[in-house]
Structure formats: C-alpha cells, structure tokens
Amino acid sequence: MTQTKEDALARRIAEYLHSTEGVAETFGLVMExxxxxxxxxxxxxxxxxxxxxxxxxxxxxxxxxxxxxxWACNSRNVIAFAQSASINFISPAQIGEKVTAHAREEANEGxxxxxxxxxxxxxGRTIAVFQGLSRTAGGKxxxx
Amino acid sequence: MTQTKEDALARRIAEYLHSTEGVAETFGLVMExxxxxxxxxxxxxxxxxxxxxxxxxxxxxxxxxxxxxxWACNSRNVIAFAQSASINFISPAQIGEKVTAHAREEANEGxxxxxxxxxxxxxGRTIAVFQGLSRTAGGKxxxx
Amino acid sequence: MTQTKEDALARRIAEYLHSTEGVAETFGLVMExxxxxxxxxxxxxxxxxxxxxxxxxxxxxxxxxxxxxxWACNSRNVIAFAQSASINFISPAQIGEKVTAHAREEANEGxxxxxxxxxxxxxGRTIAVFQGLSRTAGGKxxxx
Amino acid sequence: MTQTKEDALARRIAEYLHSTEGVAETFGLVMExxxxxxxxxxxxxxxxxxxxxxxxxxxxxxxxxxxxxxWACNSRNVIAFAQSASINFISPAQIGEKVTAHAREEANEGxxxxxxxxxxxxxGRTIAVFQGLSRTAGGKxxxx
Numbered sequence: 001m002t003q004t005k006e007d008a009l010a011r012r013i014a015e016y017l018h019s020t021e022g023v024a025e026t027f028g029l030v031m032e033x034x035x036x037x038x039x040x041x042x043x044x045x046x047x048x049x050x051x052x053x054x055x056x057x058x059x060x061x062x063x064x065x066x067x068x069x070x071w072a073c074n075s076r077n078v079i080a081f082a083q084s085a086s087i088n089f090i091s092p093a094q095i096g097e098k099v100t101a102h103a104r105e106e107a108n109e110g111x112x113x114x115x116x117x118x119x120x121x122x123x124g125r126t127i128a129v130f131q132g133l134s135r136t137a138g139g140k141x142x143x144x
Numbered sequence: 145m146t147q148t149k150e151d152a153l154a155r156r157i158a159e160y161l162h163s164t165e166g167v168a169e170t171f172g173l174v175m176e177x178x179x180x181x182x183x184x185x186x187x188x189x190x191x192x193x194x195x196x197x198x199x200x201x202x203x204x205x206x207x208x209x210x211x212x213x214x215w216a217c218n219s220r221n222v223i224a225f226a227q228s229a230s231i232n233f234i235s236p237a238q239i240g241e242k243v244t245a246h247a248r249e250e251a252n253e254g255x256x257x258x259x260x261x262x263x264x265x266x267x268g269r270t271i272a273v274f275q276g277l278s279r280t281a282g283g284k285x286x287x288x
Numbered sequence: 289m290t291q292t293k294e295d296a297l298a299r300r301i302a303e304y305l306h307s308t309e310g311v312a313e314t315f316g317l318v319m320e321x322x323x324x325x326x327x328x329x330x331x332x333x334x335x336x337x338x339x340x341x342x343x344x345x346x347x348x349x350x351x352x353x354x355x356x357x358x359w360a361c362n363s364r365n366v367i368a369f370a371q372s373a374s375i376n377f378i379s380p381a382q383i384g385e386k387v388t389a390h391a392r393e394e395a396n397e398g399x400x401x402x403x404x405x406x407x408x409x410x411x412g413r414t415i416a417v418f419q420g421l422s423r424t425a426g427g428k429x430x431x432x
Numbered sequence: 433m434t435q436t437k438e439d440a441l442a443r444r445i446a447e448y449l450h451s452t453e454g455v456a457e458t459f460g461l462v463m464e465x466x467x468x469x470x471x472x473x474x475x476x477x478x479x480x481x482x483x484x485x486x487x488x489x490x491x492x493x494x495x496x497x498x499x500x501x502x503w504a505c506n507s508r509n510v511i512a513f514a515q516s517a518s519i520n521f522i523s524p525a526q527i528g529e530k531v532t533a534h535a536r537e538e539a540n541e542g543x544x545x546x547x548x549x550x551x552x553x554x555x556g557r558t559i560a561v562f563q564g565l566s567r568t569a570g571g572k573x574x575x576x
Contacts, residue, residue, distance in 0.1 A: 017196030052161030059207020066203040084372040084517035086230035088565045107558035114561040126539035129546040131563040228375035228575040232421045251414035258417040270395035273402040275419040277376045310482030340449030347495020354491040374518035
C-alpha cells in the first residue's frame with residue numbers, strides 16, 4: 001500500500017470521526033489536515049470556553065489536543081481509545097485567538113500508541129504540549 | 145483562624161470563579177461543595193459533549209476535573225494557575241449520566257500545589273482519575 | 289475473606305516482589321508496610337543517587353514511588369504492570385535524608401488500576417507526588 | 433551566535449552535568465551526544481536495575497529519560513529543574529539490552545520548557561516515551 005492510500009484512508013477516518021463528534025460544534029473544531037499517524041485540528045477561543053481568569057479553559061485546550069490525538073490514533077482504521085494523557089500549559093490563549101493542535105505519532109507497538117500534540121497560536125507561541133497513550137479496542141472505524 | 149472561616153472563604157472563592165467561567169454554562173457545571181483545599185463539581189453528559197464514539201469526550205471529562213482542581217487550588221485566596229495535569233480514563237461516561245469530580249489537596253509547598261481529582265458516576269464506578277500541578281501567580285481571587 | 293487475610297496476602301506479595309527486585313539493593317529500599325491496595329517503601333538518599341545538582345535524582349525518587357506502586361497494584365495477587373505514570377516534584381531531597389513513598393489505590397476496575405503515591409521526608413515536607421496506571425497481565429504473583 | 437557555538441556549549445554542559453551525577457556510575461550512563469535543545473543518553477540493563485518481574489525497573493527507565501531531559505533543558509546554560517514528568521511504558525527492556533534515550537525540545541517560553549524523550553532498544557522497538565516540564569532557577573551551569 002502506498003503512503004498516499006494510507007493518508008487518504010486516515011483523512012477519511014478523521015472526517016468520519018469529526019462528523020460524529022458532539023463537541024465539534026460546541027468548540028467549533030476545524031479539521032485542518034490528517035494523514036497516517038498525524039492530524040491537525042483548530043478552533044477559535046470564544047467566551048463560552050473561558051475559565052474564571054477569562055482565558056481559554058485548560059480543559060478546552062485539552063479537548064482540542066485530545067481531538068487531534070483521537071484522529072491520529074484511529075488513523076490506522078482500528079478503533080482506539082485514549083487511556084491516559086498529560087498536558088503542560090505554557091502560555092494562556094486569549095478570546096479571539098485561533099489555536100491549532102498538531103498530533104504526531106511517537107510510538108505504535110501492538111495495541112498501544114503514544115502521540116505528542118503541540119498546541120500553537122497564530123503568532124507562533126506554544127500554548128500547550130500534550131502526550132497521549134491510546135489502546136486499540138478492535139473493529140474498524142470506517143469501511144475500507 | 146478556624147477551619148470554618150477558611151472553608152467559608154474557600155466556598156466564596158469557588159462561587160466567584162464559577163460565576164465568571166465561560167464553560168460553566170457550556171458544560172452545565174454545578175458547584176457541589178468547596179472548602180479549604182477541596183472542591184466538588186458535577187455535570188450531566190449531553191450529546192454536545194461526546195466524541196466520535198458517542199461517549200463523553202475525554203476533554204470534557206478533563207474540563208470537569210480541571211474545574212474542581214481550579215476551585216481547590218485557588219481556595220487559599222491566592223490566584224493560582226494549572227501548570228501541568230495528567231488524567232487516566234477508567235470507564236466511559238454515557239449520555240445522560242451525572243458525573244462528579246472531587247478535588248483534594250495532596251501537597252502545598254511555597255508556590256506549588258498538587259491535587260488529585262476523582263471523577264465518579266452515580267452508580268459508584270470511577271470514570272477518570274486526574275492529577276494537577278498548580279502554581280500561584282500572586283494577587284487575591286476575592287476581597288477578604 | 290476478611291480484611292486481615294487480604295492484608296496478610298498483600299504483605300506476602302510485597303515481601304516476595306521485594307526479595308526479587310534488583311533495585312532493592314541498588315537503592316537500599318525498605319518495605320515499611322503493605323496491605324490490600326496500599327504499600328509503603330523507604331530509602332535513604334545516597335551520593336550514588338544524585339543528579340548534576342547534587343540532590344536526589346528525579347528518576348530515583350520516581351523509582352521509589354514506582355516501587356510502592358508496584359507492590360500496591362500487585363496486592364490482589366494478579367500480576368500487574370505499570371503502563372503510564374506521572375510525577376510532580378515539590379521539594380528536593382538531600383543526601384542523608386530518609387524518604388518514604390506511600391501508595392494508595394484510587395480506582396480499580398476490570399484490568400485497570402490507578403494509584404496515588406506521595407513521597408515525604410522525615411521533617412514532614414512533601415518531596416514528590418506520583419500517579420500510576422496499572423494493567424493486569426493475568427497469573428498469580430505468589431501461591432495462595 | 434552560530435548553531436555550532438550553541439551546540440558546543442550544550443555539549444560542554446552535558447559533559448559537566450554528567451561528570452557530577454551520582455547516578456552516572458550507578459546506572460552506567462553514557463553520553464551519546466548533546467546539542468542545543470537535545471541530548472542522548474544510553475545504558476545497558478543490568479541485574480541491579482530490575483523490578484520484581486526481572487525486567488528493567490520502570491524507575492530506572494525513567495531515570496535514563498530524565499537524565500537526557502536534564503541535559504537538554506540545561507543546554508541553554510541557565511540552571512533548570514524538572515517540575516513534572518510523565519512516562520508511558522511500551523515494551524519491557526531485558527537484562528543485557530542497550531537502551532538509548534533521545535530528548536528533544538518541544539517548547540521553550542520564558543522560564544518553562546517542555547521536552548519529549550523517546551527510549552529505544554537496539555532492535556528499533558520503542559521502550560518508553562517520556563515528557564518533561566522544566567523550570568529555570570537562574571544561574572549558569574558552566575562558565576562561558
């Protein structure tokens with residue numbers, strides 16, 4: 001199978017997952033790209049996403065990163081779930097800012113995958129760095 | 145200062161933060177209790193909070209836990225921010241389920257605090273376990 | 289089965305694991321107690337455990353916490369492995385200090401367990417807080 | 433300043449830290465390379481590094497990763513400490529295996545840095561993936 005076929009399938013999986021996600025509309029998530037083992041997801045920070053200090057809620061930044069991670073860890077077309085994740089918050093994201101999560105695969109062995117996700121703002125600063133552990137559950141995400 | 149005074153202040157802080165959080169309405173967060181070094185926050189899982197597998201999105205569960213953590217780590221009335229957090233997902237939360245996050249302080253030294261947050265469902269099963277690292281920024285959350 | 293029987297088995301498991309650990313001698317680990325879902329492990333910081341800043345190496349503190357975690361997550365007599373862990377470093381541990389890790393169970397569902405481990409010094413300050421995710425592999429640790 | 437000068441300084445820092453680490457001899461750590469924002473550290477798994485299941489102790493793998501992280505996060509010649517770290521264990525490392533940790537910088541803003549460290553075996557499989565958060569304390573590691 002060529003890289004292109006794998007990437008096309010990965011993109012179709014991300015599009016499928018995106019179309020079924022309840023949070024896609026809640027956060028205004030945009031699929032910016034997806035391929036074999038990677039994915040990009042963006043959103044614009046809105047008032048409805050803020051914490052008590054009036055910057056983007058850490059949980060909403062985590063959600064963005066987790067979403068890119070989900071697309072990436074399902075990109076081999078085996079249903080996978082997040083088991084564990086950690087996030088480091090570097091710089092607050094302000095209302096109105098567009099933030100983009102970029103997930104990439106660090107390791108994939110047996111049923112386990114590890115992905116790093118960086119969340120960046122348009123001015124280039126890093127907002128957060130996330131690492132997720134996935135475990136496959138079996139079954140396909142989409143028909144091949 | 146008595147425990148009661150500290151707890152009353154902690155509760156006032158949680159109420160204040162809760163009143164200013166943009167996500168409070170987005171997720172339907174309810175303040176279930178707060179005191180010195182601890183807080184409880186609940187929500188009912190809705191369609192708008194789901195992932196592509198139609199269970200509660202990991203990021204939304206993280207948001208719930210992170211919110212209880214924020215109330216707890218600000219409960220000494222010194223403004224504090226999350227620096228880092230990790231979460232382990234144990235059992236999926238279904239649409240319609242009420243889930244409650246309970247944050248409690250593990251350590252507090254100098255500007256640093258560590259909190260464990262357990263997220264449980266009404267049938268008693270654990271949904272997720274979260275650990276957060278906070279750092280104070282100075283300044284008061286509310287007037288004393 | 290009474291609490292006492294479960295605790296006695298858990299202690300026997302911890303003693304067995306401790307007797308086979310290569311790091312037990314390397315770090316001078318001492319089993320301070322173990323029961324159903326919990327364990328305590330201590331060591332005295334030595335020159336051979338330091339980092340380049342001449343305080344106890346973070347990896348050695350992690351090892352101590354991880355060891356208490358291993359005893360606790362194997363305490364039901366089903367072989368379990370660490371899948372993921374996070375640690376927050378609060379205060380450095382100096383050469384000559386005795387540090388104690390106390391692991392306790394936060395959740396245990398199906399094959400998955402989550403444990404919090406606090407590492408404290410004799411003067412009462414918290415050195416580190418650890419959280420670990422375990423997964424059972426099947427098989428018994430000791431004969432019952 | 434050229435890349436070369438920065439890399440040469442980073443290497444000198446790693447060599448200095450390595451020469452003062454008490455664990456260097458304990459674990460037989462080897463400095464495999466270091467530059468601006470990155471470092472590589474290896475060791476061979478020995479009996480003295482095992483857990484109760486007779487494979488490399490998770491804490492010792494963490495120590496290896498943490499050491500590469502320390503060299504990388506001090507590579508700008510500002511003293512930095514680990515604040516928080518997480519690790520995902522992918523595949524056990526056996527006695528006799530050489531394992532190498534490769535730390536690389538994900539983000540560096542103000543006093544905060546985030547580093548990913550992958551630990552791999554000679555047959556190419558990933559043993560563990562680590563992510564660390566560092567914070568600078570001020571002061572230089574070596575004279576410039």
